[in-house]
Amino acid sequence: MEYVLLNALSLGLIWSIMTMGVYITYRVLDVADLSVEGTITLGAAVCARLMDLGLNPYLSLLLCLAAGALAGLVTGLLHTKLRIPALLSGILTMIALYSVNLKIMGVANLPLLRIPTVFSMVGGLLGLSKALATILLSGVLALGLAFALYWFFGTQIGSAIRATGNNPHMVRAQGVNTDTTLILGLMLSNALVAFSGGLIAQDQGFADVQMGIGAIVIGLASLIIGEVVLGQRHFMARLISLIIGAILYRLIIAMVLRMGMPADDLKLFTAITVALALSLPRLQTLWAKNGASARGGK
Amino acid sequence: MLQITGLNKIFSPGTVNERLALEDINLHLLPGDYVTLIGGNGAGKSTLLNVISGVHRQDSGSIYLDGKRIDHLPEHRRAADLGRVFQDPLMGTAADMEIQENLALAALRGKPRGLAWGVSAQDKALFHQRLAELDLDLQDRMATKVRMLSGGQRQALTLLMAILKTPKLLLLDEHTAALDPKTARKVLELSDHFISSMKLTCLMVTHNMRDAIQHGNRLIMMSQGRIILDVEGEQKKNLTVEQLVQMFSLRSGEELVNDRMMLG
Numbered sequence: 001m002e003y004v005l006l007n008a009l010s011l012g013l014i015w016s017i018m019t020m021g022v023y024i025t026y027r028v029l030d031v032a033d034l035s036v037e038g039t040i041t042l043g044a045a046v047c048a049r050l051m052d053l054g055l056n057p058y059l060s061l062l063l064c065l066a067a068g069a070l071a072g073l074v075t076g077l078l079h080t081k082l083r084i085p086a087l088l089s090g091i092l093t094m095i096a097l098y099s100v101n102l103k104i105m106g107v108a109n110l111p112l113l114r115i116p117t118v119f120s121m122v123g124g125l126l127g128l129s130k131a132l133a134t135i136l137l138s139g140v141l142a143l144g145l146a147f148a149l150y151w152f153f154g155t156q157i158g159s160a161i162r163a164t165g166n167n168p169h170m171v172r173a174q175g176v177n178t179d180t181t182l183i184l185g186l187m188l189s190n191a192l193v194a195f196s197g198g199l200i201a202q203d204q205g206f207a208d209v210q211m212g213i214g215a216i217v218i219g220l221a222s223l224i225i226g227e228v229v230l231g232q233r234h235f236m237a238r239l240i241s242l243i244i245g246a247i248l249y250r251l252i253i254a255m256v257l258r259m260g261m262p263a264d265d266l267k268l269f270t271a272i273t274v275a276l277a278l279s280l281p282r283l284q285t286l287w288a289k290n291g292a293s294a295r296g297g298k
Numbered sequence: 299m300l301q302i303t304g305l306n307k308i309f310s311p312g313t314v315n316e317r318l319a320l321e322d323i324n325l326h327l328l329p330g331d332y333v334t335l336i337g338g339n340g341a342g343k344s345t346l347l348n349v350i351s352g353v354h355r356q357d358s359g360s361i362y363l364d365g366k367r368i369d370h371l372p373e374h375r376r377a378a379d380l381g382r383v384f385q386d387p388l389m390g391t392a393a394d395m396e397i398q399e400n401l402a403l404a405a406l407r408g409k410p411r412g413l414a415w416g417v418s419a420q421d422k423a424l425f426h427q428r429l430a431e432l433d434l435d436l437q438d439r440m441a442t443k444v445r446m447l448s449g450g451q452r453q454a455l456t457l458l459m460a461i462l463k464t465p466k467l468l469l470l471d472e473h474t475a476a477l478d479p480k481t482a483r484k485v486l487e488l489s490d491h492f493i494s495s496m497k498l499t500c501l502m503v504t505h506n507m508r509d510a511i512q513h514g515n516r517l518i519m520m521s522q523g524r525i526i527l528d529v530e531g532e533q534k535k536n537l538t539v540e541q542l543v544q545m546f547s548l549r550s551g552e553e554l555v556n557d558r559m560m561l562g
């Protein structure tokens with residue numbers, strides 16, 4: 001049981017960084033960016049390949065950021081310069097990345113056997129078990145990135161990106177190129193997602209070309225759980241709610257698995273949960289209307 | 299200040315929806331001109347403002363602002379010199395951002411944006427002072443999300459954002475049309491205040507004939523994409539609503555049976 005909890009905590013912390021990426025596109029920019037499904041694998045692939053080649057695991061993680069930003073740039077250019085709808089741009093990048101990721105890895109599954117990872121290194125340094133070291137390091141990284149995002153979105157450029165998701169018309173009237181702000185937002189989002197992918201590879205000890213499937217839904221589920229629990233308050237609180245949401249999501253998954261749900265049904269379960277959560281506002285209005293007409297009928 | 303020559307704009311050319319929205323528009327505004335623009339629904343008033351600001355691109359003709367050709371520039375590049383307020387109060391502000399954040403975005407209009415903090419202490423002092431000019435008590439609610447404001451407050455804020463960094467040309471597109479009469483008068487008074495105190499050049503679309511006569515130094519009437527009347531000075535001041543109505547049907551060949559075009 002304790003192992004299950006610790007595992008949910010470390011998975012949640014690592015995946016909370018990808019949730020921040022999803023938050024930037026889905027909530028800040030108001031676009032549903034599906035490229036993250038490919039970018040999370042891209043991060044894992046880049047990280048595993050570089051470490052396999054003998055590069056320092058920290059440096060490999062940093063290069064994940066760059067690889068993710070590049071993928072975000074592609075989606076951004078498809079959307080803004082070539083006027084392909086955002087959803088389709090993301091899908092195109094996602095599909096293209098499948099081949100790219102295979103090329104990077106050379107195989108469908110690239111294991112990191114006996115290669116030191118950032119987690120084993122931190123564990124060795126502080127004399128912690130791998131599980132504790134993973135929680136500590138990913139916790140520090142998640143909180144650090146949350147603060148960094150809080151700072152960035154408070155800057156002049158960050159404000160312009162936020163405003164773009166809110167009212168692009170107004171942003172252009174204030175002299176900002178909304179193509180640029182959209183691209184910047186997509187690059188930042190995918191950089192975080194790829195970084196998270198690199199951490200996942202180091203945590204689980206391999207990169208797999210299939211690992212991104214359903215990532216966007218996991219990100220959305222975590223985001224919504226966080227919002228339900230903490231509400232839509234101050235920006236810093238919202239960033240923290242992403243971390244809490246990602247951890248709660250892992251706990252819920254661990255719970256339903258223990259209750260006997262087959263692991264194969266996990267994606268179905270997550271998708272249904274997210275669909276329900278996203279339709280909540282609509283269901284509430286329908287509910288209210290029904291209630292009103294029922295009362296009116298009396 | 300503004301020199302428009304031979305401007306034409308056709309929407310959806312070559313389709314059944316083809317629409318000649320601007321036809322050979324020639325317009326010259328002097329520095330300090332405050333021009334009111336009236337015309338029926340679909341006359342092309344908004345299109346003219348949108349082509350000036352780069353929302354739409356003209357099919358032919360040229361636009362110079364303060365001696366600089368701007369008609370080839372993208373919308374965000376022209377914004378440096380333009381202040382704009384739209385008919386829809388939701389259009390000019392970012393609803394989920396604070397009043398001071400919106401103002402900070404406007405304070406940098408046309409300037410490069412960096413990694414400095416979005417709203418500085420200096421900004422706050424300036425915004426407090428400028429918001430007080432609106433006389434809406436917004437200066438004490440600077441951290442309030444714009445979503446919480448009424449349409450009139452949002453429109454006054456948009457107006458302040460449009461003039462916060464002095465524009466070479468202020469474009470007001472029926473910016474009081476969506477407001478109740480009392481609020482509309484207030485926003486119009488504020489517009490007058492900023493235009494005269496900052497000596498702005500302004501092109502203001504209005505659907506209210508009386509306002510068009512009472513405000514500004516020059517009045518232009520559009521119909522079917524063309525300018526059909528252009529009066530200024532004493533002649534404009536002495537106009538009556540009845541004369542305007544008459545001139546409209548005479549020159550446009552239409553009856554003024556448009557209930558949106560109010561007689562004031």
Ligand SMILES: Nc1ncnc2c1ncn2[C@@H]1O[C@H](COP(=O)(O)OP(=O)(O)O)[C@@H](O)[C@H]1O
Nearest residue numbers: 309317319337338339340341342343344345346
């Ligand atoms: N984006 C657009 N696409 C197609 N037609 C448009 C567009 N904007 C305006 N029009 C058409 O151009 C004409 C002029 O519209 P507009 O400039 O909005 O008139 P006004 O502001 O004077 O009421 C109308 O016939 C309108 O339907």
Ligand SMILES: [Mg+2]
Nearest residue numbers: 343344345472
């Ligand atoms: Mg109009």
